Amino acid sequence: MSQRSAGLRAYVSESYRWLWVAFGVAVLVLPAVGTNYFVGVFTQALIYGLLAISLDIALGYTGLLSLAPAAFFGIGAYSVAKVVVDWGVSYWLGFPLAVVVAAVVAVAIGYGPIKRRIGEVYFVLFTLAFGVLAHDATYVATSLTGGSNGLGYFSPPSMLGVDLGGTVPYYYVTVLVVGALGIGLYALLRSDYGSVLHATRQNELRMRYLGYDTDREKLVAWVLSAVTSALAGALFVGTVGLAAPSMMSFELSGEVIIWTVVGGTGTFVGPFIAAIVLHIVNNYLGNVWPEGYLIVLGVLFVGFVFLLPEGVMGAIRNRLR
């Protein structure tokens, strides 16, 4: 019996690998077969996938439910827009700027709550306040953010004779960045560091007895999550050419939470795939029945929290265990 299940597991993880290869090939050949419109949608879907991963690092691995992933997403978007529109320097400088600003803000916001161990419920409320604060700030700090008009319009530059402003070239840039970050983060979280985070989430006191500085580990994961969100935002702004307050909105944060929970918190792959699928569904359902998407999403979400709190990916893993 156990031999059979072991065989089954090996078979599944084998076909799993093939699934990933198939997915990778599909992603690479997509521009050749898909319409330009769909390539554009898929570009944004991949970026949202990265955003969902960033929340999963905080929520699924570290147990910190943040209601402000959109705030860091917006920081990334505004960094790039600021660099191009207001300062007129290279587009690519926006990315390191996004990382630095997001890291500094993340430490400033996260250090107090994590050091003082305010508990998960208070952390939720703390990030709620921070998220609304950041969103409001984009409207008032007009000299910095352009107020409700946002910062725009611009398009990504040319490189090596290729105009990255085009849908297909930018798609490949996105695939490259999301792929590299995704694989890098996956490797990091599969390493001992990921186990430390999982263990800390499950029994923090015990990890402290074992000599781990759990506050530091949580803060590092929190900053990592924020920086990933910011990079997603920096990539995203290239697809629309405008950094607007809506990128920092609570609605976006809410959607990210839904993707993450539906995909399965702490599974890394689940949130990524869920964000891609749900964004594509949103795009097509949004054309036929605009209000429908959020209703369907909400019902789906409540169903998941209630019946399948570990999400799709978590359920699959449990079944295989």
Added chain:
Amino acid sequence: MDLTPLLTSDQIITYALNGFSNGMILFLVASGLTLIFGLIGLINFTHGAMVALGGYLTLVFVGVTGSFWLSLVAAIVVVSVFGLLLERTILHHLYEEPLLGFLATFGIHLVVEELLSFRFGDQSRSLTAPFPGSMDLLGVAYPKHRLLIIAIGFAVALVIGLVLTRTRLGLEIHATAIQPDTAEILGVNSRKVYTLTFVLGTALAALAGGLVGPITSITPGMGTSYMVQAFLVIIVGGMGSFKGSFVVSIIVGQITAFGWLILAPTYVELTVFVAAMAFILYKPRGFFGKPEVFE
């Protein structure tokens, strides 16, 4: 030198009354939230949706019956029943899991809000006040409906305050909040206490939604902004502290009413948010929160 006063006394009275009426609406939202949070430990995100639902149902019933008060009562009853059903079917399973509880209420909030915008559209609606016009108070003409809101707010505060401190039910709520197991052993039906508190909080949200209709616009998202502000109020006032939610609501109402003289309104809001964040960090139990109520 010519000294003109910054504010005339009439203006001061008007601003203060504005602060009270806005603060009372905030109090109605925040008190329900704080009772639910303090007793159950649930971050109840459906609260904002209940405010909006209260507003829209009042609007619909006014169209049918023509009477504001009848409609308000009917809306409160319907929203309370809805809250009861939610609590009994879904939410009570999730009390042990604060994160899942928050996520579930967040999803329900989304569904209700989207259904409202699906049914009524996104444009704002408004209600006509049952007593239109203004009356003379301390030498200024002030809208009657806002005065009514102030009166209802104080009455609700008094009644619920008395229930919490003077009745058997209040005792049971306190006991359940402090030590649910011990309360259970001593014969408190904690399940009933949870349900009652949740429904009471929901009814207060619906009352706020209906009452606020004549002075602001009714939109599907109206509850969310009140709820976010109310969360900050209960943080500063102390989670689970009814008295705290009352005092801090009035303070926030007054700060917003007078604050824009010095700062732009958004900055006033930002200041309140920063204050709330500082409170979470350094005084998570707020001014009035008792450590036992919720850890």
